[in-house]
Amino acid sequence: MLYCQMGVTIKYENLGGEKMPYVDTKEILSDANERRYAVGAFNVNNLEFLQAILLAAEDNRSPVIVATSEGAIKYAGAGVPLRGAEIFVHMVRAFADKMSVPVSLHLDHGRNMEYILAAIKAGYSSVMIDASHLPFEENLRETSKVVEIAHAIGVSVEAELGKLKGIEDNIVERESVLVDPNEAKVFVEKTEVDFLAPAIGTSHGAFKFHGEAVLDLERLEKVKSLTGLPLVLHGASAVPADLVEFANSFGADIKGAKGVPEEMLKKVIELGINKINTDTDLRISFVGQMRKALQEMRSEIDPRKFFKPVMKGIYDVVTQKMELFDSAGRG
Ligand code: TD3
Ligand code: ZN
DSSP states (O other): OOOOTTEEEETTTTTTTTTOOOOHHHHHHHHHHHHHEEEEEEOSSHHHHHHHHHHHHHHHHHHEEEEEOOHHHHHHHOOOOHHHHHHHHHHHHHHTTTTTSSSEEEEEEEEEEHHHHHHHTTSSSSSEEOTSOOOHHHEEEEEHHHHHHHTTTTOOOEEEESSSOOOOOOOOHHHHHOOHHHHHHHHHHHHHSSEEEEEOOOOSSSSOOOSOOOOHHHHHHHHHHOOOOEESSSSOOOOOHEEEEEHHHHHOOOOOOOOOOHHHHHHHTTTTTEEEOHHHHHHHHHHHHHHHHHHTTTTTOOOOHHHHHHHHHHHHHHHHHHHHTTOOTTO
């Protein structure tokens, strides 16, 4: 036993034994694709989120993907992309080397070459090139460029087709926003990308749908059968009402929040989603627990005392996701 914090214990008894530490994201996702489950890609900005997520992965024997946005890299590196990327690689590897489940580090929504190259150079397991805002041909060109560089040194690549936006009633709008399955087939053949994020009606943040939650499952099925690749769902937070209410009861003001219902997440996993990007649910948990801790410990000045329940909250959300995605026990 090497680690004991927030009432959670990591069991590293086999320190001299077989390890499955820092791996290529592609390795994690091919197993998920073969056996039809999904792995959470959880966003981190700092040490506390990272620890909570990795502890949950180890305790649940689940593979895990740690994701950082360009903003997270900028934040961690105090404005210097390569420094930020190196900090995350060092932190993730330092934990992963003592863990027994597969862990990878992924650049989420890479839009600038500077960040993409920094992540590749620093030793990330995979990068996303998000050129989904560009016309198809340009997206294809940009993605191919990144694939060529990344594959040359064994880094795998995610790309996105279609735009993240809630499904509108208007069919014309819908067609222009969601992934075109035939384009997806051509795109993966030409770019040789390793995993693909098809837009099927989700969006980022805590306000995903005005009315009822609707995803285009038929479209997802077509993309899967035409590409066979591991597929990624962005904007996949469930935004559970109890998390939101908890935060609001301690002074947060989050109104009208709506996420992807858990039943729908199960359904998309059955239809071929293998990587589920989750950020918002961790943020809501963070805000609730931090507000509670600050309110309840008014004479406390040790930051670690506040972070302890905050990390436990993140640990619990991640644990619940690993069960839901069926990745628990697969590591
Ligand atoms: O790529 N990400 C994480 C960054 C988005 C900012 O929140 C996601 O797709 C996560 O989406 P969600 O549903 O957690 O906002
Ligand atoms: Zn995303």
